[in-house]
Amino acid sequence: MNEVSIEVAEDATEATxxxxxxxxxxxxxxxxxxxxxxxxxxxxxxxxxxxxxxPRTSLTYFEGKLLSLRLSAVRRGMQVDQTVTAQLLERITDGRCPVTLERFRWGGGQSPRNPSVDRLVNEVSYRAGNICMLSQRANRAKAELSFEQVAQLAQAGAPHGELSAVEWMRLASLMYGAWARAFQQADPYLLPLAAIPGPGMFMSTSQVVQLLLTRHFGSGESSSVATQRWLEMTRQAECAEDMFLVLRDLLAAALAQERYAGDAWLHGAVFEAYVNWYRLCKHVVATEVETLLGEHQERVSDPLAKTEWPNTSRYQH
Structure with a gap:
């Protein structure tokens, strides 16, 4: 047995x-x-x-949720990563499902609105950045589907199974950042930010740009300071200023109209304006945003943002 085989055997023994x-x-x-x-x-x-x-112990809701998650994992021959704690589960849980937008029902039973923990990328274990709290209905619909399969359903623009066309697009939007992280993809697609990611979720650069634009122009009034900063990047990319101004005005109007910010990016005119502007300005805008993100991560010193995920390249077709 060579050294590589010995190391593999030792790793397998430790894992067992x-x-x-x-x-x-x-x-x-x-x-x-x-x-x-x-x-x-x-x-x-x-x-x-x-x-x-x-002795008998008493668990909080999220402590019980974590124990249930660990049991579900071992039944599948898996382990929940140590980065997943009861505190993390509470942190990533909003009052409603990010896919269906329905308010969670916190009681027992099998209500389709009960919160459940989902792995966004099935090839990666339960670990911080790869989990999201979805409703039972959304979790059942996703099941073992890959990001590519969910994206195809979203692009079809029709209801499928338990989810509507818009809900499939929200799910694809949520999965994209984790998929890109897991498979080391450099933001190959442009997707509307149909779902606003919660804490502890990965986002692609193009999604971060959409999130920043949402925050800057979601008050109903265009921020002059933000407008000048985006226009500066537009000029640096040698792109016409009007391309950004059209995007800004369409987005601000859509955000004022929609109760949920992600729905604004599903307006055809808004996303088309974004794609036209971003493709021409990407070399400047993406670099600027990635620099800001790097500086932010250094300031907050978030170890989870720097944690390397297992190599999933072997799952690619």
Missing amino acids: ASFIAECMSVGRESAAAGLRMDKKAPAAYRDGFLAYRG
């Missing part, structure tokens, strides 16, 4: 030991929380569950 330890830990914590034993979970989980003799 880590998985067994996680199964037992989930079993013990489930028993402590007074949950019913899951007979379909791995044997190590059942061993940990049956061996527990300690």
